[in-house]
Amino acid sequence: MCLMTPKIARFLADQQPATPCLVVDLSIVAEQYQALHKALPTGRIHYAVKANPASAILTCLHQLGSYFDIASPGEIDLCLQAGIPAAKLSFGHTVKTARSIAYAHQKGLTLFAFDCLEELEKLAQHAPGCSVFCRLGVLNTGAEWPLSRKFGTTVEHAFTLLTKARALGLKPAGLSFHVGSQQTHIEAYAEAIAQAAELYHRLDKEQNITLDFINMGGGFPTYYRTPIPAIDQFGQAITTAMQTHFPHHAPQILLEPGRYMVGSAGIVQTEVVLASHRGNREDEPRWVYLDIGRFGGLAETEGEAIRYAFQTPYDKTSTHYSPCILAGPSCDSMDVLYEKNPVPLPDELKTGDKLIILSTGAYVSTYCSTGFNGFPPLKEYYL
Amino acid sequence: MCLMTPKIARFLADQQPATPCLVVDLSIVAEQYQALHKALPTGRIHYAVKANPASAILTCLHQLGSYFDIASPGEIDLCLQAGIPAAKLSFGHTVKTARSIAYAHQKGLTLFAFDCLEELEKLAQHAPGCSVFCRLGVLNTGAEWPLSRKFGTTVEHAFTLLTKARALGLKPAGLSFHVGSQQTHIEAYAEAIAQAAELYHRLDKEQNITLDFINMGGGFPTYYRTPIPAIDQFGQAITTAMQTHFPHHAPQILLEPGRYMVGSAGIVQTEVVLASHRGNREDEPRWVYLDIGRFGGLAETEGEAIRYAFQTPYDKTSTHYSPCILAGPSCDSMDVLYEKNPVPLPDELKTGDKLIILSTGAYVSTYCSTGFNGFPPLKEYYL
Numbered sequence: 001m002c003l004m005t006p007k008i009a010r011f012l013a014d015q016q017p018a019t020p021c022l023v024v025d026l027s028i029v030a031e032q033y034q035a036l037h038k039a040l041p042t043g044r045i046h047y048a049v050k051a052n053p054a055s056a057i058l059t060c061l062h063q064l065g066s067y068f069d070i071a072s073p074g075e076i077d078l079c080l081q082a083g084i085p086a087a088k089l090s091f092g093h094t095v096k097t098a099r100s101i102a103y104a105h106q107k108g109l110t111l112f113a114f115d116c117l118e119e120l121e122k123l124a125q126h127a128p129g130c131s132v133f134c135r136l137g138v139l140n141t142g143a144e145w146p147l148s149r150k151f152g153t154t155v156e157h158a159f160t161l162l163t164k165a166r167a168l169g170l171k172p173a174g175l176s177f178h179v180g181s182q183q184t185h186i187e188a189y190a191e192a193i194a195q196a197a198e199l200y201h202r203l204d205k206e207q208n209i210t211l212d213f214i215n216m217g218g219g220f221p222t223y224y225r226t227p228i229p230a231i232d233q234f235g236q237a238i239t240t241a242m243q244t245h246f247p248h249h250a251p252q253i254l255l256e257p258g259r260y261m262v263g264s265a266g267i268v269q270t271e272v273v274l275a276s277h278r279g280n281r282e283d284e285p286r287w288v289y290l291d292i293g294r295f296g297g298l299a300e301t302e303g304e305a306i307r308y309a310f311q312t313p314y315d316k317t318s319t320h321y322s323p324c325i326l327a328g329p330s331c332d333s334m335d336v337l338y339e340k341n342p343v344p345l346p347d348e349l350k351t352g353d354k355l356i357i358l359s360t361g362a363y364v365s366t367y368c369s370t371g372f373n374g375f376p377p378l379k380e381y382y383l
Numbered sequence: 384m385c386l387m388t389p390k391i392a393r394f395l396a397d398q399q400p401a402t403p404c405l406v407v408d409l410s411i412v413a414e415q416y417q418a419l420h421k422a423l424p425t426g427r428i429h430y431a432v433k434a435n436p437a438s439a440i441l442t443c444l445h446q447l448g449s450y451f452d453i454a455s456p457g458e459i460d461l462c463l464q465a466g467i468p469a470a471k472l473s474f475g476h477t478v479k480t481a482r483s484i485a486y487a488h489q490k491g492l493t494l495f496a497f498d499c500l501e502e503l504e505k506l507a508q509h510a511p512g513c514s515v516f517c518r519l520g521v522l523n524t525g526a527e528w529p530l531s532r533k534f535g536t537t538v539e540h541a542f543t544l545l546t547k548a549r550a551l552g553l554k555p556a557g558l559s560f561h562v563g564s565q566q567t568h569i570e571a572y573a574e575a576i577a578q579a580a581e582l583y584h585r586l587d588k589e590q591n592i593t594l595d596f597i598n599m600g601g602g603f604p605t606y607y608r609t610p611i612p613a614i615d616q617f618g619q620a621i622t623t624a625m626q627t628h629f630p631h632h633a634p635q636i637l638l639e640p641g642r643y644m645v646g647s648a649g650i651v652q653t654e655v656v657l658a659s660h661r662g663n664r665e666d667e668p669r670w671v672y673l674d675i676g677r678f679g680g681l682a683e684t685e686g687e688a689i690r691y692a693f694q695t696p697y698d699k700t701s702t703h704y705s706p707c708i709l710a711g712p713s714c715d716s717m718d719v720l721y722e723k724n725p726v727p728l729p730d731e732l733k734t735g736d737k738l739i740i741l742s743t744g745a746y747v748s749t750y751c752s753t754g755f756n757g758f759p760p761l762k763e764y765y766l
Contacts, residue, residue: 071714074757095672116659150716157662276499279540289478331454333533374457
């Protein structure tokens with residue numbers, strides 16, 4: 001489930017690419033897409049391009065029938081260049097410049113998110129007649145990369161806004177929510193669906209507005225180091241909740257998976273730059289410095305939130321593991337990955353060894369800095 | 384002191400560059416260099432290239448006589464391309480791949496930092512005969528961007544290591560410490576110098592090792608929103624401490640300013656993407672979303688550590704300021720700049736307005752991600 005695939009292993013052995021590098025197995029991306037499609041056959045899948053915008057991934061998912069969720073004009077261009085029609089793109093970012101909206105409108109996008117009046121007015125002005133969906137703020141309990149108050153509004157305010165949307169000549173098309181990234185609580189979806197359903201029925205009854213869809217965002221987890229529920233369990237929970245709250249006619253389900261789709265498809269190969277006790281007592285954790293860190297792509301280790309799993313050359317032979325503090329290669333002293341909760345690694349691990357960081361297909365290539373401390377951006381390979 | 388310079392103001396008015404962009408006035412960089420040189424005439428200044436590696440800055444400082452501190456082969460190349468001789472470069476990063484050391488050695492660098500035995504052995508192997516300096520860990524009290532335990536060793540261990548350096552055929556040349564970036568406590572230097580002096584004298588007496596220099600790192604602050612001590616005060620404190628601890632023959636002083644040198648020389652111009660109460664109560668802070676955020680270069684707002692100052696088009700006319708939560712343009716809900724401590728901004732500020740973020744010449748262009756959420760890297764202009 002969270003192992004290096006034979007294809008990636010062969011590539012590393014044959015090509016011996018310079019480290020650090022990201023290697024993604026596209027067949028896993030396809031498997032993840034199929035598994036989600038099977039778990040929720042009626043759901044329309046919009047891949048969240050921000051998770052990994054590599055053209056190989058976009059092409060792979062386009063061939064499978066995926067829709068796409070984009071966050072900027074740059075991502076629109078990437079999708080169009082990959083041959084994806086504008087009709088398959090949704091602009092799911094609630095905060096957009098007027099120029100971005102106009103650009104998307106001009107390119108043929110018709111579906112836009114919002115969560116406040118000012119954004120709705122921008123949409124009415126720069127993408128007249130478009131379909132809009134309002135993002136609700138919901139609790140992110142259970143998410144390992146929870147969302148802040150940055151996005152989403154209340155059910156009460158969403159009611160007012162969607163009514164207003166119609167008055168502005170826009171089509172009120174849906175609701176969205178996001179239960180938080182790397183969400184491991186299955187119940188999170190049911191609770192959010194209940195909120196959305198209440199609003200859906202109220203709009204229908206009081207305003208004669210029948211929404212087309214509920215967009216459940218992303219959040220489906222990737223396996224890192226602790227077990228996660230199977231995607232079927234999420235599918236079942238969502239199906240049950242939808243049947244409960246929409247016994248007669250149900251709106252369509254939209255999904256925006258990002259991490260789920262590509263996270264487990266990729267690995268990062270890194271080199272140990274230095275492994276040392278640094279003069280500390282032998283029973284204190286060793287420091288292991290890698291050639292990738294928080295500013296080279298592993299930004300989600302901030303606060304030690306996402307805990308990656310590692311493979312070393314000694315996994316089959318080592319008899320003794322000791323806790324290691326992992327740090328990145330830069331001069332920045334914030335560039336430490338795991339210090340509060342050190343990672344057990346084989347005592348044999350030494351300077352110059354190669355290390356594999358598993359499940360790094362999502363949110364790694366894109367967080368990478370342009371050249372912090374003079375290190376070039378992460379190299380990427382798609383197999 | 385922390386105002387936009389006339390040159391930058393004219394550039395923005397005449398060129399109307401697309402936002403977000405970084406604009407740096409090189410005359411301020413020169414002024415900062417001269418002020419530090421005047422405050423510590425005997426100090427040898429190694430500009431910390433990582434703060435901003437733009438070739439215009441390297442060229443400007445090279446012409447003024449500066450030395451340079453680099454962190455990677457990439458930064459070596461940038462300096463050599465700018466016409467800076469290898470003899471003026473020090474490799475101040477204590478953690479380097481063997482390849483990086485060999486590359487630096489081959490390019491003619493002779494001065495390297497270290498803080499543990501394994502790194503010393505790498506240096507002996509890949510840069511035989513080079514000069515080395517050992518980094519001490521010191522407390523970072525008073526620093527707004529404090530350093531972790533990632534770098535530096537104890538005085539006791541440094542004694543052993545510098546003795547060992549000689550045995551390995553290397554030249555034990557100095558000690559270094561770093562009091563923490565954006566250090567506002569003048570006393571921090573005196574305390575660190577006392578520690579270094581004790582070790583210096585002990586090496587001299589017990590091992591007959593006379594070090595050439597004490598490298599005091601960087602840390603000198605940039606003005607953001609609260610008053611900072613003048614650079615002369617730091618110079619005076621360092622001079623006094625050196626006279627106290629080295630009454631007869633004093634080692635040379637090396638300095639590695641980064642933020643100090645370029646921070647106040649640059650501004651970021653950004654656009655308000657959205658300003659909204661988002662349906663919250665009117666007495667709650669407004670949300671102001673900018674087209675630059677934590678992943679577009681403002682990484683040092685993590686934990687709200689560095690608090691930038693802002694200029695708006697309404698600063699001369701507005702009579703009412705209210706607290707605003709500032710957030711970046713990405714879909715990432717961690718991309719919030721100031722939420723715990725909102726920033727007072729004029730009530731007139733609205734979507735589409737331009738905002739100036741002051742003192743952003745350091746550690747902004749380099750932290751910028753390659754294309755997070757499809758946003759292109761920050762544009763840079765050097766005047």
